[in-house]
Amino acid sequence: MKRSKDFIIQIATYIILIGLFSIFANNLTVNLTRNNMLINFDWLKSPAGFAMAESALPFKPSDSYLWAIIIGWLNSLKVIFSGLILATLLGLVTGVSRTSKNILLRTLSSTYIGLIRQVPLLLQLFFWYFVGFLSLSNSSISLLGSLVSISNHGIQILGINLSAEFSALLIGLTVFTGASIAEVIRGGINSVPMGQWEAFRSLGISEIMGISKVIVPQALPAILPGLTSQYLNLAKNSTLAIAVGYSDIYAISDTSITQTGRAIEGFFILMVSFLLLNLLITEIMELINKLILNSN
Amino acid sequence: MIKLFSRAVIGLSLLCSACAGPTPNNLSRLDLIQKRGELNCGVSGKIPGFSFLQSDGSYEGLDIDICKAMAAAFIGNSSNVQYRPLTAAERFTALKTGEIDILSRNTTHNLSRDSIGGNGLTFAPVVFHDGQGLMVKKSSGINSLEELRGSNICVGSGTTTEQNLNDAFQERNIAYKPIKYQDLNQVVAGYLQGRCKAMTSDRSQLAAARSGFREPKSHVILEEVLSKEPLAPASAGGDQKLSDAMRWVIYALFAAEEQGINKDNINSKLLLANSDPTMTSMRRFLGIDGELGKKLGLKNEFVVNIIRSTGNYGEIYERHLGKNSSVPIPRGLNNIYKSGGLFIAPPLK
Secondary structure (H helix, E strand, O other): HHHHHOOOOOOOOHHHHHHHHHHHHHHHHHHHHHHOOOOOOHHHEEEEEOOOOOOOOOOOOOOEEHHHHHHHHHHHHHHHHHHHHHHHHHHHHHHHOOOOHHHHHHHHHHHHHHHHHHHOOHHHHHHHHHHHHHOOOOOOOOOOOOEEEEOOOOEEEEEEEHHHHHHHHHHHHHHHHHHHHHHHHHHEEEEEOOHHHHHHHHOOOOOHHHHHHHHHHHHHHHHHHHHHHHHHHHHHHHHHHHHOOOHHHHHHHHHHHHOOHHHHHHHHHHHHHHHHHHHHHHHHHHHHHHHHHHOO | OEEEEEHHHHHHHHHHHHOOOOOOOOOOOOHHHHHHHEEEEEEEOOOOOOEEOOOOOOOEOOOHHHHHHHHHHHOOOOOOOEEEEEOOOOOHHHHOOOOOOEEOOOOOOOHHHHHHOOOOOOEOOOOEEEEEEEEHHHHHHOOHHHHOOOOOOEEOOOOOHHOOOOOHHHHHOOOOOOEEEEEEEHHHHHHOOOOOOOOEEEEEHHHHHHOOOOOHHHHEEOOOOOOOOOEEEEEEEOOOEEEEHHHHHHHHHHHHOHHHHHHOOHHHHHHHHHHHHOOOOHHHHHHOHHHHHHHHHOOOOHHHHHHHHHHHHHHHHHHHHHHOOOOOOOOOOEEEHHHHHOEOOOOOO
């Protein structure tokens, strides 16, 4: 009895949802037809007619919009994935430092988190780009001998050139997301009962060893869901690239949309690609989550 | 009953469509503007001399005065304008979805934007003849495009600027690196901080930007012009009543300058024409005879309303781009034909 009732409610919900969506879809088509703006993707094949400052694969202005968008995607992926890795490392170090007994480490990390979380990301990006990089004169600063050199044209590490735009965006995203990840990690670590700390300390295991072998494994199940949502935020925040002149998927779509006037199609492509990317990140995290739960 | 039902359905579907879209069939946007008593005008808001936000929250500039002239002609009151600041990417969609009635936002008139298979807009006459240029630091000693080979060039994304830059450099077979920003302010910052050797935009915008630099004199705009940029107001296509009215508002601004009618003498000219039936062309122009306004769906005295609120084209230009303004740009092509410019109004008959 209860089951059939649930079944009916579910079916009804589906019908209402489908009905709503078809009203929206119909509404869109009617309005688009009325405005003579019917959906059409043919423009993807025509030449883009703009150049790009940096691209992972060769790109000429005579290449198609489709290719331009793909290049934009690769540029986005480049910054998103390097951002994910660096932000995780930074977040891990800061998060663990916040729970540390060392007062200097604790103060430093909580100041960093407090400061970064109060300032909007866009402002931070402007800071890293215009103040951090562009205010350097043409003469470059060398660190670690001549392994790393920084100038207003970007960073050079071991002969690899990273443009100022890419570097500023990467640093901005890393520092911003790192602060949030640190909080997620601290929350996870705090969820481990005090007794576990006392236990490893009483066994004479060193602090670092204890944290990495005893505390973190137990904290991980609490950390992972929060971490996933920070990763998704980082991916979405990467579209602020346009503010600092990096040719990411959003910047390329923006240009394509104005040149072709195909706003709805352009945003549709953008939405679908972000949906796919975020689903991918969620899936990977889900997989990691399962592996960890099983190993425990 | 059926009629009632169909009305209800239409009413409901309009409600559902939320953004209302362009006006329902047969009703011109102009009627809607007049009924609403307010004109929604899409502007940039970020270009000194054309449309720029003032410290008191109002907007000023040539593009703004065009909105005002339209409102004066359509509604009879130039202050009944709702300004909507739009980015380059938003502007056409805003127009087509009916969020704004007219677009007066330094927009280049070209085939793709005008045609039904392109953006499907309708353009009013050109109000400013511009051209894309490049600005470099005087100290760089650069005088031509050729000397920019292999350099970074700062450019705003999502406008024809980017395409023109590419066309010009490809034609001459010069390699370059575009550093694209969304916004002119960022282009300026990138250029001033030395990320690029040159920045490119319409020459009017370069001049406007330069006026805000600490040392405007140490930057030069190169002689080479990369493109023709006839800037014109636009409306959504397929609305003859509105586009005709817009067209003749602009022509009226030109014609008034040609005939020496301005803000100061409009009342005396009107008195004179009223008392002298032999001044036939002046009487038609000012709406005493001929019912020209009515033909456009406007008040017959629409020209008088325009001149009283903004003055003629020359006055608008002097106010925002003239010698004594903060963004002086020589009039050059932007003058009536009698003074060597390109502006000519067909007869208002």
